[in-house]
Amino acid sequence: MAEKWRNWARQQTCTPARIERPASEEQLSEVVARAARDGLRIRPVGSGHSFTDTCLTDGVMVDQSRMQRVLDADPTTGLVTVEAGIKLHRLTAELHRHGLALENQGDIDTQSLAGALATATHGTGERFRNLSANVVACRLVTATGEVVEIDEARDPDAWRAARVSVGALGVISHYTLRCVPAFRIHRIDELRPAADVLADLDRLVAAHDHFELLALPHTDKVLTYASQRTDRPAAPPGRLTAWWNDDVLPNAGLGAACRFARLIPSAAPGVARAVAGLIGRYEQLDDSYRVYAHQRRVRFTEMEYAIPRAHAAEALERVRALVVDRRLPVLFPIEVRFTAPDDAFLSTAYGRDTAYIAVHQVAGAEYEAFFRAVEAIMDEYEGRPHWGKRHFQTAAALAPRYPGWQDFQAVRARLDPDGVFTNDYVARVLGPVPVSVPGGRP
Ligand SMILES: Cc1cc2nc3c(=O)[nH]c(=O)nc-3n(C[C@H](O)[C@H](O)[C@H](O)COP(=O)(O)OP(=O)(O)OC[C@H]3O[C@@H](n4cnc5c(N)ncnc54)[C@H](O)[C@@H]3O)c2cc1C
Secondary structure, three states, rough: OOEEEEEEOOEEEEEOOOEEOOHHHHHHHHHHHHHHHHHOOOOEEOOOOOOOOOOOOOEEEEEEEOOOOOOEEOOOOOOOEEEOOOEEHHHHHHHHHHHEEEEOOOOOOOEEEHHHHHOOOOOOOOOOOOHHHHHHEEEOOOOOOOOEEEEEOOHHHHHHHHHOOOOOOOEEEEEEOEEEEEEEEEEEEEEEEEEHHHHEEEEEEHHHOOOEEOOOOOOEEEEEEEEEEEEOOOOOOHHHHHHHHHHHHHHHHHHHHHHHHHHHHHHHHHHHHHHHOOOOOEEEOOOOOOOOHHOOOOEEEEEEEEEEHHHHHHHHHHHHHHHHOOOOOOOOOOEEEOOEEEEEOOOOEOOOOEEEEEEEEEEOOOOHHHHHHHHHHOOOOOOOOOOOOOOOOOHHHHHOOOHHHHHHHHHHHHHHOOOOOOOOHHHHHOOOOOOOOOOOOO
């Protein structure tokens, strides 16, 4: 019987013709070539942590959870080659054993490396780029089963396309990443008046290696995460403190508050203020990968937009006002992060200092009206949606927001001329594969 697949948030499901689980690049190449011979489309899948329909297919789904090996790690150069299906938590633990670390991370580590890179997954810190910026080389299996080696020297356009590919070029089997010497982070979480933080935002972002804020809806408070890299010895928080701050509050506590607000939407503002009252100052000083990543057990859906950093405070104020004005029963914080610009054609931070603004809604609750209203605000700032998070854009709207759009399409036409890796999501957000012009743009 055909196997059913669903994503982490349990809101995207499909029944592929078959799900293949190759254990090596050789097997991957065989399953891809066989699918193409059978006339089936192919979709690579990681951990299914994207909120969109990006992984869905009725053709062949290629799951790389059996391809998680570290193939080479050189602590001197920092270059590490891995199989693309490796989960971030496994990768960061292995890197640590070699005295290495990822330069930056997002707030969970359960994604596969390939899935995280394909959607330009990012953390926060104005001096750091998203994860894909550290890809030095990769190996990509095209629809014929051929393995193409991609790096900047061999094929600079393919390298800038494959780092953030939305799975539209082929299945990446291996990555070589540039890693950094292992480091520790001292992070302080505290609740502050929103007005004070927003008035001082540029200084706060510049003063910290990693700065993030979570605006608590229906309150005048923001929770800030301010982190510095440090040589000081690790001093993890006590078990009870960690349990309360990392486990109870963001999981059971938030979950219970959301359930209550779903039952009685008009109570949301009061519940939000009560939750804010439970949040105290929290400090962590530990190896970077232990501080970055947290457990997320409340299922939710999310939209996140990348906008030019200069508009961050204004855009956030507009989203906060929207929630209050419409009396929306939203309890998840509005999350704001910052990254440096980079140059992958489809990177959401392409060519600009970027602020990311994310809104969430608990699984099962109405989210679309809220998200569409937020999207309308972000459109005014030429917002670029996170490729793995909800949005309602089409290729026509997105193309002008990416200076490297046509360059990406030229690489796509070259590597996947028959659109074997195009599913409904890819067709919607990137359009059909353009007809290629030899040696040029489509
Ligand atoms: C709780 C939670 C927290 C999150 N936190 C953050 C965060 O802090 N920062 C952030 O930026 N995002 C965050 N995200 C979003 C998440 O990082 C992205 O959606 C990411 O793509 C998920 O990785 P995955 O392995 O689950 O990939 P999937 O969702 O399975 O796949 C994502 C894309 O990658 C493609 N793909 C997978 N494998 C390959 C391959 N081998 N070759 C080519 N393409 C491939 C797929 O086709 C698909 O298009 C979060 C999501 C959740 C659910």
